[in-house]
Amino acid sequence: MKYLIYILILIVSGCAGTHPTVLPEKNNLKVATVNHKYRDVIDLKGGAVNESSVSVSITPNGSGLVWDPEEVKYGFGGEDGINKDYHRIIITGIPKKSGDYSVTVSGFTLGTMHSGKDFYKKYKIKIK
Known part of the structure; x- marks a missing residue:
């Protein structure tokens, strides 16, 4: 009987996938300044994503x-290339006018051994 319980626990724990996390945890990105270069990073952890499973606005x-x-550069078999890593979203630019803006990151992780999970996070950017 104990053997059966251990097997069931193993099977059930194998079905529990990790929930994706969108970082940073806070709801605000760095403050930006009009006519100055801006760069900030949003990381997606805890699952596989690709171009069709991530949406940013x-x-x-x-x-x-x-x-x-x-963009991650690589070399393989004498050929160079670039892979796009959708686990790391880069926000860049030169802000044009001041105000409060929002960045929304949403989508789903791709099912591998576990079924995919949805994620959603909304950030605020203050442009001075």
């Missing part, structure tokens, strides 16, 4: 800020 439009996944 910066509102309202016209802030001068954009987002891109981190």
